Amino acid sequence: MARITTVTGWNERLGAWKVRWGIGRNDFIVPPGLYAIGQPKPDDPVVVTANYQMTFDIVRRALDGRNVWLLVLETYGINVWCAAGKGTFGTGEVVRRVTSTRLAEVVSHRRLILPILGAAGVSAPQVAARCGFSVNYAAIRAADLPAYLDGGMITTRQMGELTFSLHERLVLIPVELVLAMKWLLPAAAVLFLVGAITGGMPAGITMALALTGAALAGIAAAPLLLPWLPSRSFALKGACTGLAWSIALHLMAKGGSWGLPVNLAALLALPAVSAYCTLSFTGCTPFTSRSGVKKEMRLGLPLMAVSIFLAGILLIIGGIV
């Protein structure tokens, strides 16, 4: 069995920074199995986690100075929450890993400590029935593990409650930007060419800039301003930042000289683009429901498509295209 340290250095920090930007995100994996932190004895606690390197690093750092068994599940390099949703951080894998590591022979008790967000994939009654270990859901954040272990394994209100602070939202944005480049770069290039051919270089630059700004308004601005934007709907929140961007662009790029059709096109298309981007951000939040996102898509996607179509026609009328 591998004994691991609880101190992470520049290497891990660089690794974490890289995955936040989407670099090498799929190779950030720890071999699953049973690990020893400190000098654990048979009666020391067993903490269960995922084999995503960043998760593993956060958990072992939190357990610094303790004697704990760490059971790492095979989640294929995915964090606890997403893996629980997919079922890889699940009942079957917990039972399999408990059996394959012969945990029952290593420890004298029959208790597993799991992260609360793992409960979407793990059934405590079924784990108990299938391998004899009781599942204790401890806390949402690994940082609360020391207090949980020292406090007699009691989950306080704060340990069991989700947060979505400015910082927690900020760290999600880089990878969203990188993923958006796949469609944003080609789309901006096409708009630039169309604008440049029909209206000259400045028109091309303005059109590419308009799209890029709308995407940023939806991908970065709306998630950061999330609690302060009006409406519960993510699409409407995104439309708000997109509208603000179209007004800002109008002022910066002397929109008074564009003519009415082009101005209307910008007012229709830019909020639609940012609304779509912010609607996509629901996948990164810890409080949006599948049924809610479905409803927003059913109502929002046709509206966005119509807005962009109308904007195209207005651009033709306005003589840009």
Added chain:
Amino acid sequence: MRGFHYLKNVVTLQFDSEKCVGCGLCPRVCPHRVFSMEGGKAVLMEKDDCMECGACALNCPVKAIRVDAGVGCASGMINEWLQEHGLGRKGSGGCG
């Protein structure tokens, strides 16, 4: 969740109080305090705060809770929809 609330009246969560045996697991696994314990039984408190993760239903030993749980992100659902219509690529989408 403090400061964050999603759409009202959309959640598929259903709780059958008759079946509840009061084990106390659902309030413990819910990160949004949708359930609480009163008089030895679970009570559905803040239904609109449910994010349909399915943890309560999965952990309920007597199947007193039902919820349509699943991938809740727009791009994931668009991919699902494209695949259903034979248009999408398998396993695409950037999300882990």
